[in-house]
Amino acid sequence: MPLDEGFIGREYPPSSPYEVAREKIREFADAVKDDSPLYRDAESAKSAGYQDVIAPPTFAMRLAMTAQDVVVGDEQLGLDYSRVVHGHQAFRHHRPIRAGDVLVTVVHVDDIKARAGNDFLTVRAEIGTVEGEPVCTATSTLVARGTAEEGEQA
């Protein structure tokens, strides 16, 4: 069965606050094989005009994924996670994430459609500080393969 398009426009409650630690940024930068000193050395980051070390741009996915898991796991929506692949990802950075930020994420369902037997779910995670400063907008399209077909599944 296709997903219920009535979920389009739904907003989920904010995530619990996530405090960005220097060592988490360093671990992430190592994991994506990026040796920029701005991710590791506060002095380098300061000379580039930042208050502290900044995070690689895709670090925002850590926040977005935790928030979108709430949508993916929403039993009323009924997405079959075992069939889900990541179809598309985009980020708009309002400013870099930096060590010391305390971030909350609010996730919105932007679109649901069925095409060629697959369900497409587009969710937008608005990541900002607890003080309300916007930091990053992360938009993900998840594709559930074969779940929009009527009748028996192979």
Place this chain on the structure above:
Amino acid sequence: MTPTLSQVSKGDQLPELSISVTRGDLVRYAGASGDFNPIHYSGAFAQEVGLPDVIAHGMLTMALATRLVTDWLGDPGRIIEHGVRFTRPVVVPDDENGARVELSGKVVSVDEEDGTAKLNLTAKCAGQGVLGGAYALVRLS
């Protein structure tokens, strides 16, 4: 140093990157990102869900493509917007070489009023594209 508006023209190529991704790298990325989907470490599980073998996290490939841009920019804070479609998985064999991801990019437009440039990015593995419509919008100095 971040390239200045006057140094950048439509058609400019970014310096290419070639990065190997091993199973060990996937484990490290899983830990750092919090994405513990077993398709990224268990060959048996991957095959059960119809994949040829263990595949890299799409977000790791996107991170490598992002690094191509931020290396060129010098300052990762100058990336305004970027996006990719995940068109083909990066299959990572269980050996010391892993998979090799080849990244390239070029400037497709420069907006002199905004001081921005749009880049199109390409990521290939074993000669085949693994990202579609990959782009970045960046602020020049």
